Amino acid sequence: MSRRNDKAKKPFKILNRDRSAKKGIVVEGMEDLFNKGRTRFGYPESQKLTLVLEEDGTEIEDDEYLFSLPDNTVMVLIFDGDRWSEVNIGGGDEVDSKPQNIFTKLEEILVKLEQNPSRIALLSEQDLELLVDLDIHGSYQGFHRFSADFLKDIQKAAENHMIQKGQLRDTIGLLELYHQTNQANTKRKKT
Incomplete structure (x- = not known):
């Protein structure tokens, strides 16, 4: 049986679209992640969302890929139409940040x-x-x-x-x- 069918849960860290807030969540799949993200970040229910890896902007489109990621992977929950950028607006966890150009x-x-x-x-x-x-x-x-x-x-x-x-x-x-x-x-x- 696949993890998805077992209703397995997996922990992730999600950032809001401007990276000013980070939340730890445990989800059963993409739909659950989107619902929890909307609630945690106060996104409108009607807002379509896209989930991307924080490190490189890879778009996550299905449960299978989501559950292949390591526990506590950091992702960004952005609005459809937004584009990922590597700028870390909120400062994040980086201790040694490079000088800004x-x-x-x-x-x-x-x-x-x-x-x-x-x-x-x-x-x-x-x-x-x-x-x-x-x-x-x-x-x-x-x-x-x-x-x-x-x-x-x-x-x-x-x-x-x-x-x-x-x-x-x-x-x-x-x-x-x-x-x-x-x-x-x-x-x-x-x-």
Whole structure:
């Protein structure tokens, strides 16, 4: 008898689509894994899902392959239409991470902004500059998951936010200069 027919259960670790949460689950098969993943990560019931190996993005399509994997294999539960990328947004279990290249950094920023666009207000000027200088028609593979409209909107928002930060910095500089001048005038009047 096959394991599937015996209703054997197997432990796996699953990550949500942006790799910000990891859950340990024991499942009887693909359907059980999808149901538990939807519940654990709060995915909508109607959302179609794809299961991929975290290490290389191999898509898992059936129970037979799922049960051939070692116990506690790490997988990513992504939405249909998403593409796996090797960027580990949540930091995961890696202790010795390699330095980020510019494309990895950009992809990490874009994934976070895709989840919550208001995070743009918290970005450093260096990160905003990366977004402003982004070649949205470039050939880097990591950006394929983002629509051109999303990239254009984020680029425009980053540019506007940089301008606003610059204006704020200039205003603060003028206020400091005014304050220094005012203090100097007050001291002169006292003497």
